[in-house]
Amino acid sequence: MLHRLLFPVLFFLAPRVLPRALKFVRLVWRLTFDKRVSIFLRMLLPLAIIYIISPYDLLRDSIPIIGRFDDLIILGLALLLLTKLASPEIVDEHMGRTPPSNRPEDKDPASVVDGSSRIIDDE
Numbered sequence: 001m002l003h004r005l006l007f008p009v010l011f012f013l014a015p016r017v018l019p020r021a022l023k024f025v026r027l028v029w030r031l032t033f034d035k036r037v038s039i040f041l042r043m044l045l046p047l048a049i050i051y052i053i054s055p056y057d058l059l060r061d062s063i064p065i066i067g068r069f070d071d072l073i074i075l076g077l078a079l080l081l082l083t084k085l086a087s088p089e090i091v092d093e094h095m096g097r098t099p100p101s102n103r104p105e106d107k108d109p110a111s112v113v114d115g116s117s118r119i120i121d122d123e
Contacts, residue, residue, distance in 0.1 A: 023095070028079060030094045037086050048078035 032042050052071045059070045066073075083091065092099055105112040 024083075027091065027094050028082060031082055031086050031090070034090060034094070036090055037082075041082050041085055044078040044082050048075045 028045065031037050032045050034042075051074050057067070057070055058074075059067045061067045089099065101107075
């Protein structure tokens with residue numbers, strides 16, 4: 001019964017969610033191997049994967065709700081910390097975004113006067 005509802009929802013949401021998810025996975029992959037990102041941030045994802053694989057948990061599975069999802073919570077926190085605490089310039093570079101320009105001619109081209117200059121030496 002559930003599959004009759006699940007498949008149409010997946011086919012409806014997949015074109016919207018899948019490209020964003022692939023971009024996010026590519027960003028996390030690149031940030032994990034970028035030497036400009038702190039080693040502590042780069043180690044968050046491998047440590048989270050080791051925690052998921054290991055049979056030991058911080059919260060036992062007998063705790064009703066949180067005990068079952070603690071692995072996903074740890075993985076989500078690792079991904080969130082990696083993407084939010086990395087330098088915004090590095091994240092923008094890996095996402096393919098161009099940084100905003102501080103040049104006055106890019107902000108308001110009408111107020112910039114073109115001209116030339118020369119240095120006159122008095123001596």
